[in-house]
Structure formats: structure tokens, C-alpha cells
Amino acid sequence: MLEAINLSKSYAGHQALTDLNLSVASGEVYCLLGANGAGKTTTINLFMGFIAPTAGKVLVNDLDVNAEPQATKKHLAYIPENLKLYPNLTGLENLDFFCGLAAKKYSKQELEELLEQSGLQPEFIHSRVGTYSKGMRQKVGIALARAREAKVLLLDEPTSGLDPQASNEFSELLHSLRGKGVATLMATHDLFRAKDTGTHIGIMNEGKLKHSLAADSISLSELEDLYLETMRMDKTQLA
Amino acid sequence: MKQSKPKSHLSRYELVSLIRQRWIQFLTFSLFLLVLFAVINGRQKVDQRISAIQSAQQAVSEKDSLGVILLDSIEAGFSVDVPRWYMPNQPHVVGYNYLRIAAMPPDELAIIATGQSDIYSHYVQPKLYGESFELNYTELSNPVQLMFGSFDLSFVLIYLLPLIVIAFSYNIMSEEREQGILQVIASHPISVYRWLLEKSLTRYFLLTIILSILLLGIMGIAGVPLFTNFGKTLTFILLSLGYVLFWFILACLVNLRGQSSANNAVWLIAFWIFLVLLVPSSVNQMANSLYPVPSRARLINELRVVNAIAEEKADELLESFLRDHPELAGFEGGSTGWKEYFATQDLIKREIQPVLNEYEGKLDKQQEWVSRLRFASPALLLQNAFNELSGTSTKHYEDYRTQVNEFSLVWRNFFLPKIFRGESFTKAMMAELPEFKYQPIASYTLSRSNTLVLFGYCLTLVLVGMFWSRQSHARLLTN
Numbered sequence: 236m237l238e239a240i241n242l243s244k245s246y247a248g249h250q251a252l253t254d255l256n257l258s259v260a261s262g263e264v265y266c267l268l269g270a271n272g273a274g275k276t277t278t279i280n281l282f283m284g285f286i287a288p289t290a291g292k293v294l295v296n297d298l299d300v301n302a303e304p305q306a307t308k309k310h311l312a313y314i315p316e317n318l319k320l321y322p323n324l325t326g327l328e329n330l331d332f333f334c335g336l337a338a339k340k341y342s343k344q345e346l347e348e349l350l351e352q353s354g355l356q357p358e359f360i361h362s363r364v365g366t367y368s369k370g371m372r373q374k375v376g377i378a379l380a381r382a383r384e385a386k387v388l389l390l391d392e393p394t395s396g397l398d399p400q401a402s403n404e405f406s407e408l409l410h411s412l413r414g415k416g417v418a419t420l421m422a423t424h425d426l427f428r429a430k431d432t433g434t435h436i437g438i439m440n441e442g443k444l445k446h447s448l449a450a451d452s453i454s455l456s457e458l459e460d461l462y463l464e465t466m467r468m469d470k471t472q473l474a
Numbered sequence: 475m476k477q478s479k480p481k482s483h484l485s486r487y488e489l490v491s492l493i494r495q496r497w498i499q500f501l502t503f504s505l506f507l508l509v510l511f512a513v514i515n516g517r518q519k520v521d522q523r524i525s526a527i528q529s530a531q532q533a534v535s536e537k538d539s540l541g542v543i544l545l546d547s548i549e550a551g552f553s554v555d556v557p558r559w560y561m562p563n564q565p566h567v568v569g570y571n572y573l574r575i576a577a578m579p580p581d582e583l584a585i586i587a588t589g590q591s592d593i594y595s596h597y598v599q600p601k602l603y604g605e606s607f608e609l610n611y612t613e614l615s616n617p618v619q620l621m622f623g624s625f626d627l628s629f630v631l632i633y634l635l636p637l638i639v640i641a642f643s644y645n646i647m648s649e650e651r652e653q654g655i656l657q658v659i660a661s662h663p664i665s666v667y668r669w670l671l672e673k674s675l676t677r678y679f680l681l682t683i684i685l686s687i688l689l690l691g692i693m694g695i696a697g698v699p700l701f702t703n704f705g706k707t708l709t710f711i712l713l714s715l716g717y718v719l720f721w722f723i724l725a726c727l728v729n730l731r732g733q734s735s736a737n738n739a740v741w742l743i744a745f746w747i748f749l750v751l752l753v754p755s756s757v758n759q760m761a762n763s764l765y766p767v768p769s770r771a772r773l774i775n776e777l778r779v780v781n782a783i784a785e786e787k788a789d790e791l792l793e794s795f796l797r798d799h800p801e802l803a804g805f806e807g808g809s810t811g812w813k814e815y816f817a818t819q820d821l822i823k824r825e826i827q828p829v830l831n832e833y834e835g836k837l838d839k840q841q842e843w844v845s846r847l848r849f850a851s852p853a854l855l856l857q858n859a860f861n862e863l864s865g866t867s868t869k870h871y872e873d874y875r876t877q878v879n880e881f882s883l884v885w886r887n888f889f890l891p892k893i894f895r896g897e898s899f900t901k902a903m904m905a906e907l908p909e910f911k912y913q914p915i916a917s918y919t920l921s922r923s924n925t926l927v928l929f930g931y932c933l934t935l936v937l938v939g940m941f942w943s944r945q946s947h948a949r950l951l952t953n
Binding site: 283285305306308309311312313315317318319320321323324328331332333334335336337338363389 | 483484487490491494495653654655657658659660661662663664665669
């Protein structure tokens with residue numbers, strides 16, 4: 236479903252991503268771990284087609300993202316770290332608006348159900364998004380991902396800043412989507428969430444994928460050690 | 475769940491979102507106040523102009539009635555208690571005192587632009603003798619300087635409307651980018667440029683509706699005959715909407731640069747200063763520098779010198795004048811003094827003509843320069859067109875002056891034979907006095923061509939935007 240082949244990206248002399256190879260199949264959740272500037276967001280942006288690669292290829296459902304940007308986006312849903320919506324529209328209106336952009340048309344009742352199923356309290360469905368907390372906006376994002384019925388989900392630190400309950404609800408969503416065969420690529424700092432929801436885990440540093448392993452092949456403490464060791468090793472090399 | 479076209483909801487929600495924002499309500503109210511004030515201001519000026527012409531005509535009617543009564547008494551052999559120099563049975567008295575009004579009534583759309591109407595007379599009363607008519611009539615201040623002066627509709631539309639359009643659109647794309655919404659939009663199967671186009675069109679459509687309703691509504695309430703010449707009204711509306719479109723497209727182009735909203739606002743204000751203030755004032759200054767107008771003092775001095783010489787040579791001039799006008803020669807009697815006077819007037823007119831020609835030639839050149847350089851800025855295009863549509867352009871006043879000059883000659887030629895033949899003026903002749911009828915310029919081709927040029931500018935900007943959009947995709951989404 237998702238595939239990066241020898242993918243590299245540089246900005247004005249700075250190598251943001253080097254020779255990345257990874258694939259995420261249907262029903263898999265691939266969690267990218269790494270510090271700030273490790274290349275996680277660049278990877279997501281390349282899959283989204285927001286930026287063009289310096290070298291290599293990005294495939295979504297076997298379609299080249301750069302050659303067929305609109306066609307690949309039909310299969311994609313995207314939730315950024317801090318989902319922003321139109322503050323003057325209600326949650327329901329925002330959902331309807333973005334569904335419209337994806338050529339999806341739902342009745343008002345269906346939209347309300349989607350929002351409720353995503354954890355948004357019914358009394359806020361018709362309130363303007365300007366009054367929403369970050370967690371409530373993320374829930375609209377989840378509803379949108381569900382409404383899109385996308386085969387691929389790209390998440391850029393989606394649980395950052397969420398309270399534990401909201402994060403937990405988010406994990407449940409990922410489990411349910413995984414069951415529906417959705418391929419998910421998630422950039423995160425949260426080792427626990429990666430271990431809990433991921434089928435595969437990648438550790439990135441300085442634009443390179445240092446480790447890629449199955450989530451069930453490693454315990455949480457081993458993952459933490461491996462992560463810290465990777466970060467430390469690179470610092471030592473730099474020194 | 476149904477499938478629908480991606481764009482179906484965009485315009486509706488853009489409108490809903492816009493209408494719920496306070497700043498748009500404030501801008502609409504501001505625009506309403508500006509248009510209202512400009513229309514009231516324009517209406518007052520037009521009413522004053524109409525009122526002045528009507529008062530003058532009323533005074534002429536009253537004087538005519540009195541003249542008829544006096545002539546009736548004189549012809550019936552009664553003695554009248556009127557000084558000799560007011561006796562209407564003398565042609566030169568009628569030619570000097572019982573004048574006609576040569577008026578230029580305001581055009582139906584005169585409230586749009588004050589144009590040259592602040593500096594030119596709207597009615598004159600050509601006299602048989604006295605101060606040179608051309609001097610009275612010729613405006614000696616520079617009309618180019620007064621091109622952009624009054625708080626009228628053209629001022630609101632040319633100067634202030636772009637600022638409102640800028641406030642409407644400076645962040646048309648950057649707002650979403652700064653808020654992070656643009657990335658969410660771009661994650662959907664819709665082109666960012668198509669989204670921007672639809673969003674811009676929706677905003678443009680909303681502003682168009684607001685502006686059209688305000689303009690037509692307030693002008694209609696103010697009693698402007700919008701449908702008398704609907705082509706003119708339509709051209710006025712098209713020019714206004716074309717100008718709004720120009721600034722909208724410019725705002726979209728600036729947004730495509732992918733910079734912050736504040737940066738966009740600064741760039742757009744810089745464009746406004748350049749196109750609306752700097753270019754027109756530069757064109758004006760260049761016109762002044764290239765074609766400086768001679769001073770009024772010089773004109774008056776030359777007139778005095780010529781006058782003095784002419785009076786000294788009055789007898790000699792009369793002979794020369796009668797040689798030039800044999801139809802007036804061979805009559806005995808009449809007032810010899812008047813004959814000499816008209817002979818000297820001819821000389822004065824001939825002598826002063828080169829100075830007047832030089833002055834008017836310079837003014838013509840200035841106007842020609844401004845007209846030629848109107849393509850340098852959409853503001854100049856609009857001002858030019860609005861003056862034409864309002865009937866307040868220099869061309870209109872020059873045409874009026876030509877018509878008045880012709881009438882002045884007709885007026886003089888009506889009386890001269892009577893003076894030279896020593897005839898009395900009779901009551902029956904009152905009805906034969908020449909009347910002035912202003913023939914307005916009906917065409918407004920300049921406005922129509924300016925409208926086309928303005929839309930041509932818009933098309934050019936669109937093409938630039940299409941070319942530019944190919945290069946700016948990444949910059950927009952990741953900055």
C-alpha cells in the first residue's frame with residue numbers, strides 16, 4: 236500500500252532524508268520514532284506529495300505520488316500533529332466541507348454519527364470549532380479519516396498534547412482501522428503508543444532509518460534502550 | 475453516503491465562514507458609509523450646478539419681461555424713466571444687458587466624478603462687448619492637478635476600494651497556510667490552485683454583489699437616472715467590478731509567493747501606493763514639467779498692452795475693419811464710438827489669440843500626455859473613464875467652450891449690423907434673439923476601450939498566475 240524506494244530529500248545543502256526504504260502493507264501500522272529533525276515529518280510530507288523527492292520514489296497503492304498526486308490522495312487520509320479546522324464553522328460543517336473535497340457526501344445524521352463514534356460529545360457537534368480544544372479537533376480529524384474510507388492513513392504525531400483518555404481513544408481507532416485493512420504510517424515521539432498500536436516500528440535519526448523491526452519482536456523497555464542507544468550513538472559519532 | 479464533486483461544498487462554506495466573521499461586516503459597513511457619503515457629496519454638487527443654471531435662467535426671463543414692457547412703452551411713444559445706457563431700444567444695450575444663458579447642464583451620471591467641474595464654469599453669458607470673453611472663460615489653473623481631488627464616487631472607487639479589496643484578500647491563501655488548514659486541504663484529492671480559484675471567486679462574487687447593491691441602490695435612492703442611458707451605467711459597473719477583479723487577482727498572485735499574511739499585506743499596500751498614488755502623480759508632474767503653462771500675469775499684461783495700442787489707433791483700425799467687413803460699411807449715422815470699439819476688439823482678439831493659443835496648446839498637450847499614459851495604471855484608466863461617463867472630462871469642457879464660442883459669434887453678429895446701420899432695437903426683435911442649446915457628447919468610446927484594457931490587465935495577471943503556480947506548490951505547503 237505504502238512504499239518508499241531509495242527515497243532522499245535535501246533542502247539547500249541540508250540532507251533531510253537519506254536513502255529511505257520502507258513499506259507498509261494493508262492492515263499494518265508502521266510507527267516512525269525519532270527526535271525532532273530526524274526526518275519523520277519530511278517522510279510524511281513526501282508521502283503526501285507536499286514536497287518532491289530529491290531522489291527515489293514514493294508509491295501509494297502502487298501509484299507514484301509525484302506523477303499522480305490527485306489519484307494517490309483518493310486513497311489517503313492525513314491527520315497532522317495539530318489538526319486545524321475552520322474556526323467559524325461547526326464541527327459538523329467542517330466535516331461536511333472536507334468530505335466534500337474528497338467527493339464524499341453524507342447526510343446530516345450520518346455526519347453526526349461519525350463525529351459521535353469518533354468520541355466528540357454530541358453537545359459540541361454544532362458548536363463552532365473556534366471553541367474546541369486540540370483533542371476535540373483531533374476527534375473531528377478521526378471522523379474525517381473514517382468518512383474518507385481511505386486505504387492509507389498518514390499520521391504526524393497525532394497524539395502529541397492529547398490527554399491520556401483522548402490518546403487511548405485514538406489508539407482504539409487505529410486498532411479498528413487496522414482491522415479494516417487500512418495501512419497506517421505514524422510519526423510519533425511516543426514509544427508506548429508505538430509499541431501499543433504499531434505492527435512495525437522504525438527508528439530514525441538524522442534523516443536515516445536506523446532500525447526497522449516488528450513491534451511484537453521487542454519489549455517496551457528494550458525499545459526504549461534501543462531508541463536511546465541510537466540517539467546516543469549518533470551524538471558520540473558527531474562528537 | 476453518496477459521491478459528489480469535490481468543489482460542491484467549497485463556495486457554500488466559504489460564504490458561510492465569511493459572513494460569520496466580524497471584519498467582513500465591518501468592511502461592508504465601511505464601504506456602505508463611503509459610498510453613501512460620496513453619493514451625497516456628488517448629489518449636492520450636481521444640485522448646486524443645476525440650481526445655479528436655473529437661477530440664471532430665471533433672472534434672464536425676468537429681465538426679458540421687463541425689457542419687453544420697456545420696449546412696448548417706447549414703441550407706444552411713452553417716456554420711460556430709465557437711464558440712457560439702459561434703454562433697450564439701442565442694440566448695444568440689449569447685446570450687453572439682455573444676455574442669453576449658455577449653460578452646460580450636468581450629465582445623468584455626473585455624480586460619479588467631479589472631474590473638471592470644480593474648476594470650469596457651467597454657464598456663461600456671452601456679451602456683445604466688455605472684457606474679452608475668452609479670458610473670462612479660460613481656466614488658468616492646471617486641470618491635471620485637480621484631476622484627483624474631490625471626495626466623490628470616483629475617489630472612493632479608485633483610491634479606497636482597492637484598500638477594502640486588499641483587506642478582503644491579502645490572506646486569502648496565507649491564512650489557511652499559517653493556520654495549518656492548507657495542508658489538510660492539500661491532503662484531499664483537489665488541486666490547491668483549484669481550491670484557491672474557487673475561494674477567490676467566491677470572495678470576489680460576494681464583494682461584487684455587495685458593491686453592486688451599494689452603488690446601484692444608493693445612486694438610485696439619490697435620484698440618479700440609472701436607466702436613461704443604461705449602456706453608460708453598465709460600463710460604470712463593469713469598470714468598477716473590473717478594477718476590483720484586478721486587485722483581487724493581484725492579491726492572489728501575492729499569496730502564491732507563499733509568504734506570511736503580514737508580508738502579503740505590505741506588498742499589496744506597496745502596489746497600491748505605486749499604482750494609485752505614484753504613477754498618477756508622476757504622470758501629472760511629467761505633464762507639468764514637459765508642457766509648463768504660461769502665467770496668468772503674462773496673459774493680462776499682454777492684453778493691457780494690446781488694448782492701449784488699439785485705443786490709440788481706433789480711427790485707423792475702423793477703416794481697416796470696414797475693409798474686412800464691407801457688409802457693415804457705407805452706413806451713415808449710428809454710434810461712431812461703438813464702430814471704433816468693435817474694430818479695436820477685433821484687433822485685440824487677433825493679438826491676444828497667440829497667447830491664448832499657447833496656453834491652451836500647453837493644456838491640450840498636458841491632457842494628451844495624461845491620456846496617452848493612462849495605460850500606465852488601472853487607476854488612471856478608471857479616472858479617465860469615470861470623467862468621460864460623468865461628462866466632466868476636459869474633452870467635454872473643451873467641446874462646451876467651442877459651442878459657446880460659436881454662440882458668442884452668433885450673438886455678436888446679430889447686433890453688429892444693427893449698430894453699424896444705426897437701427898433701433900424693437901419688441902419684435904426680442905423674440906428673434908439667438909438662443910444657446912448645448913449639444914452633449916453622446917459617445918463614451920474611451921470608457922468602453924478602458925474597460926477592455928482593464929479586463930486585459932486582469933487576463934494578463936491570470937496568465938502570470940498560471941505560470942507562477944507551477945513553480946510554487948512546495949513553497950505553499952511547507953513554508
